[in-house]
Amino acid sequence: MARPKSNDKRTAILDAAVRVFAERGLAAATSAISSAAGIAEGTLFTYFKTKDELVNAVYRQLKAELAIAMMSRFPARKSVRLRLLHIWTRYVGWGVENPLQQKVLRQVEMWHGLTKESKKAGSAPFREIETMMREAVRDRMVKNLPQVFMQATMSALAETVMELSRHDRKRARVYEKAGFEMLWAGIAKK
Amino acid sequence: MARPKSNDKRTAILDAAVRVFAERGLAAATSAISSAAGIAEGTLFTYFKTKDELVNAVYRQLKAELAIAMMSRFPARKSVRLRLLHIWTRYVGWGVENPLQQKVLRQVEMWHGLTKESKKAGSAPFREIETMMREAVRDRMVKNLPQVFMQATMSALAETVMELSRHDRKRARVYEKAGFEMLWAGIAKK
Amino acid sequence: MARPKSNDKRTAILDAAVRVFAERGLAAATSAISSAAGIAEGTLFTYFKTKDELVNAVYRQLKAELAIAMMSRFPARKSVRLRLLHIWTRYVGWGVENPLQQKVLRQVEMWHGLTKESKKAGSAPFREIETMMREAVRDRMVKNLPQVFMQATMSALAETVMELSRHDRKRARVYEKAGFEMLWAGIAKK
Amino acid sequence: MARPKSNDKRTAILDAAVRVFAERGLAAATSAISSAAGIAEGTLFTYFKTKDELVNAVYRQLKAELAIAMMSRFPARKSVRLRLLHIWTRYVGWGVENPLQQKVLRQVEMWHGLTKESKKAGSAPFREIETMMREAVRDRMVKNLPQVFMQATMSALAETVMELSRHDRKRARVYEKAGFEMLWAGIAKK
DNA sequence: TATGAATGAGCGTTCATTCAT
DNA sequence: TATGAATGAACGCTCATTCAT
Numbered sequence A, B, C, D: 001m002a003r004p005k006s007n008d009k010r011t012a013i014l015d016a017a018v019r020v021f022a023e024r025g026l027a028a029a030t031s032a033i034s035s036a037a038g039i040a041e042g043t044l045f046t047y048f049k050t051k052d053e054l055v056n057a058v059y060r061q062l063k064a065e066l067a068i069a070m071m072s073r074f075p076a077r078k079s080v081r082l083r084l085l086h087i088w089t090r091y092v093g094w095g096v097e098n099p100l101q102q103k104v105l106r107q108v109e110m111w112h113g114l115t116k117e118s119k120k121a122g123s124a125p126f127r128e129i130e131t132m133m134r135e136a137v138r139d140r141m142v143k144n145l146p147q148v149f150m151q152a153t154m155s156a157l158a159e160t161v162m163e164l165s166r167h168d169r170k171r172a173r174v175y176e177k178a179g180f181e182m183l184w185a186g187i188a189k190k
Numbered sequence E: 001t002a003t004g005a006a007t008g009a010g011c012g013t014t015c016a017t018t019c020a021t
Numbered sequence F: 001t002a003t004g005a006a007t008g009a010a011c012g013c014t015c016a017t018t019c020a021t
Helices: A007-024 A030-036 A041-047 A051-071 A080-097 A099-110 A116-138 A147-167 A169-187 B007-024 B030-037 B051-071 B080-097 B099-110 B116-138 B147-167 B169-187 C007-024 C030-036 C051-071 C080-097 C099-110 C116-138 C147-167 C169-187 D007-024 D030-036 D051-071 D080-097 D099-110 D116-138 D147-167 D169-187
Strands: none
Touching: A007 A030, A007 A041, A007 A051, A007 A099, A030 A041, A030 A051, A051 A080, A051 A099, A051 A116, A080 A099, A080 A116, A080 A147, A080 A169, A099 A147, A099 B099, A116 A147, A147 A169, A147 B147, A147 B169, A169 B147, A169 B169, B007 B030, B007 B051, B007 B099, B030 B051, B051 B080, B051 B099, B051 B116, B080 B099, B080 B116, B080 B147, B080 B169, B099 B147, B116 B147, B147 B169, C007 C030, C007 C051, C007 C099, C030 C051, C051 C080, C051 C099, C051 C116, C080 C099, C080 C116, C080 C147, C080 C169, C099 C147, C099 D099, C116 C147, C147 C169, C147 D147, C147 D169, C169 D147, C169 D169, D007 D030, D007 D051, D007 D099, D030 D051, D051 D080, D051 D099, D051 D116, D080 D099, D080 D116, D080 D147, D080 D169, D099 D147, D116 D147, D147 D169
């Protein structure tokens, strides 16, 4: 079967894309990516038919990594507050430890070429959060606010915290705690 | 600072740039901007030496507009909560009423080419907010949190509210109110 | 109005295209054409939006030149035979004297990208031939054969004669005469 | 001349090439040919060192098929007219029944990469026609015209008839007959 | 100053050919 | 021998910028 399409190489391209996009934005040339990945220019297109397809793949990859970071060891039995705190902590932690990934993810999320399929696939693993929040509303633990509001504010606050923490590592804990308190205070029933 | 001949034309270019960037992203061609502005391709470059300079100018322009919207009629005598609410309401209102501007502002803020000077100039008019918050901390009305945190979370929440409101105009008031409550609950001393 | 789009330059590009296509076929690079025309690569696209558009323009240009060569001084009053001979002679003469043009015209006519509009525009000036032949049929000077047949065989024979003549100039007259006799013998009523 | 292992595969490639070239022109990718032939991309190059070599081989193959179609059951004893008619009928018949082959043959004949050897090999089987015509000239059955002229006009007329017939099957007989009459009238001694 | 044609570096992508398997 | 991933030159085209008018 000749050299089989190697998963290593696919991964190398995705990794290189993240590095290059983080440094130069999504406008970076595919040739910069292929050379960062240590492959020929044409090879990139054996793995991703177009640049758009590559960017979509980067998005899915990052979302999947983030999902693993956030959703593993999810304490399904604990209180809503602790479950939300778990998610929050993991999210912020991932962003602080993976700054390139997080930066690129933000950029891609604002990008025009994301397909519906990618968006769907990207958000699928986070469905559990929605379920949790819905139940929390039903159980009167949390205010009856639109789902989108709760998720969007959580993302926005978490991303803010990540960025602040990256620039001022010493205060990372302060930011993280204050961010969560803001979120919880805005969401929880008194 | 060279003062070009026609301020009208300069303004026309900036306006056109906002419209075009909002629709096609910062990657839009300068020729699209000049034609939207009703001028020749080359003329754009008598007002802005490079595209990067134009984008920086757009940023400053938008920040200045936003500052006017936010800071005018600032109720310096009212309570901290009301002053903050004033800012919040103006900010969110500006974003909802000027969706193109707000979209472009977000894009430019994520862009790589913003100069330090632009960033400084852009945030200058908002110095007053910082002063206010500093006093509020001193007077124990507000928790002793880092300034950046308070400003960044306010921005993040406001932008989230704007975007949600644009997609769901009927809930705009709900979002605005819940957003402010979250911010205030996270900041105010109990 | 700055440098106006020059007709000279447009013509230079079309001429260069003919030369280059004749030498290397329609697959020749646009960069070869622009450099043969003495202009920058990008300039070609100010005059022709795409390569396909350029090839279509070449086709129309050549057809127009051919039409002028064939249809000028058309002896509308003479006998059918003499009128047909006039066309034949002009056609063959043009092909022999403009070998590059004729070669390229053949290639373009076999090409997939010719638009309907081009085909229509290209054949319009030759409408007069059709009229002539139709009248000749009506007047019983010529056999009642399908129009397409008469035109296609004339083209085929003329092109054959051109090519033979180019390779063997001394016999050009023989070929030309024999070719016409074949055509006339096949078409004329006995 | 290296004899590759599997003649089946060689033939499959040649057949596929004809189909693909007919549909997309000679610019078609070799990968399209190999996939149409049901083989791997690289395998094509064990049978034909380069694409040019493949096209040359296609030419020879088609010429050979055409020769078989035209020259078999050649009525060596009949009159010149009948012998010529036999050739004509077979030629036209082959073209009408093998439209892909005929289309590709025309394209390849206009192509720049045909080698002298191919041209020579391609025309070899038709030497018999030349002999026949030479004798016919000697025996005063046919005008003393250059060999090339007679062969080229026959080809040109036959190809014209094929193409017209393909587009208008009902008139195929008319075209075929009128084409031959034109040829014969142009060649035969009165 | 305003114009828009001219420029050419740079882009994403294709494809004939090579080569590790 | 057969495979198909790997290669990189080459392509058509775009666009920020320059410059003749």
